[in-house]
Amino acid sequence: MDKQIDLQDISKVYGIKVPVKVLQDIHLSFQEGEYTAIIGQSGSGKSTLLNIISTLDRPSGGSIKVEGKDLTTLSDNDLAKFRSETMGFIFQFHYLLPEFNALENVLIPHWLAHGKPSADTVDLARELIDRVGVSDRIYNKSTDLSGGQQQRIAIARALINRPRIILADEPTGSLDSKTTVEVNKLLREINEEFSTTFIVVTHDRHIAAECDRVVELVDGRVERDYLTKGVEIEEKWQDLCPDYCYRARGIL
């Protein structure tokens, strides 16, 4: 299978006087339809990596290709266009625009990429809102929605342009545990339904356990990269939570 996303020797350095290498020697690729979790401690560089994949940030070195297109050569505006047409985003703080209602929020990426939405697109938005289970709040302002409902609307928004890639940064980071389970289930279902590539940054190993593949970052390097698809649950947890992890929790 072709590599949908291909990162070669990506590095990222912050600061000029005191340079801090946040990412180094990153070689990663992602297949179409793959559901990958990027895990790691705070400061391990996982969000930075996601920002680079999502083209919100530019790498200090290396190259990134998405669907064969070299993104390091594109201008900011071309990147913005590419982003809106190819990728969907889900953030921890869902970030709906409070000035718009739920339906309008879902339509924003379409509006940005293709202009004023047609009736068909509005129907699609309604379907998506229905799919994420918030159809009774379609005309509510986002401030009138609960955290879980807002994140569901944000998921519908990520899907409106039928993106081939969805990038999520701690999508359940600000949700309670029951809603977390529901939202994760929803993401997984969407992945299977539309065979959308998912890259999810999380510090929650339960979420990672639900993925096809886990990339673990330590101090800006890929520490481990392994498939969890079709692997028994005990074995998964053995991978996800190796000795040091138990030790850290005082179990061993």
Next chain:
Amino acid sequence: MFEFQVALRFLKEGRMQTLLIMVGIAIGIAVLIFLNALIGGLQADLLNSTVGSSPHIVGSTLQREPPLQLAQGESRVITREIFRGDQERPLRNWSPLVEQLNNMEAFVAVSPVVEGSGFITLGEASLPVVVRGFPLEEADDIYNIQERMVEGEFAVEGNRVLIGKGLAQELGVSTGNILRLGTPQGIDRTFVLAGTFDLGTQVINDSWVLLSLEKGQTLYNLEGGINSIELQVEDVFAADGAARSLKQSFPDLEWISWQEENADLLSALSSQSSSSYVIQAFILLAVTMGISSVLAVSAIQKSRQIGILKALGITTSGVSRIFLIQGALLGFAGSLLGSLMGTSLVWSFFYFVRTETGEPLFPVSISPGIFIFAVAVATLAGMAAASAPARRAARLNTIEVIKNG
């Protein structure tokens, strides 16, 4: 347009903020319009009393010196008529020229004039006068005499003459009296006083004697000639341009516009205008700064929204547009409101602030152009004011916003 929608929503959501700045802009624009109407009214009034009922352009064969020394110290602008000395070279064969001028659209009034100095003797008294002969109807288009008759009849045919009310008082004559009018050339004739007029200017009221063109020609022995042609144009400020083109078309005559003769008035008007422009510029500056500060706050308040829109694929120019549109909308809506407020202010001043005699205290005139000007300038000022916040918002780092929630 998406950016327009976002700009509109941003303004709608910040209700109080939007309302306050709109009222601020509106007050600024209202003052601007009021000031403009007041200055415009005062100037129009001054202009009207100066050149409204006098010729705007005079064409004559005579080379004349401008009456500088006499105009000095005189608060009322003195028009040229009084200074015109004896005309040496009459203009003959003038009727084709007058007809041609009459056919030109630029001129609303054209009148041939015979003019000279003279004196009226009445018993012992002898008073110097300015004698003007012209076709009364044509001259009336310029001088508006008929409406300003004090007594008697508005007529000069035959032996009848009209004189200024000051002159009539000084001579102690009234309608129907006989006057003897003599010229330096030694010709003298008797006339019947048909009526007196008040043209609002003392020197004219004290010295003018009006008679028919034919009698004037006889009195000065012009043999059918005239001394000058007086013209009025529609827009008084177009007079010097019209005079220039007349100089080109008819170089045999000297064409002098009112502007050439009233340089003092013009410079007074223009310095009044420029001080009014300075005030208006400061008002606009205050409006612009108000918009700018509100949008600068808005750019910070909306940084989350801007960050998320950038993540979703809005371009940096798109972000700038959101703020430029907000600035333009504030300027546009605020100036519309201000135009309304300004107009009501002007009208209430016009109707409620009156002198003891019931006349409006100030002459006011609102030109429709000022609204277009105010709205256009306020809209542009709004956009200019928005440019700094727009740049700031466009530079906003998406990642910072996303990271910090």
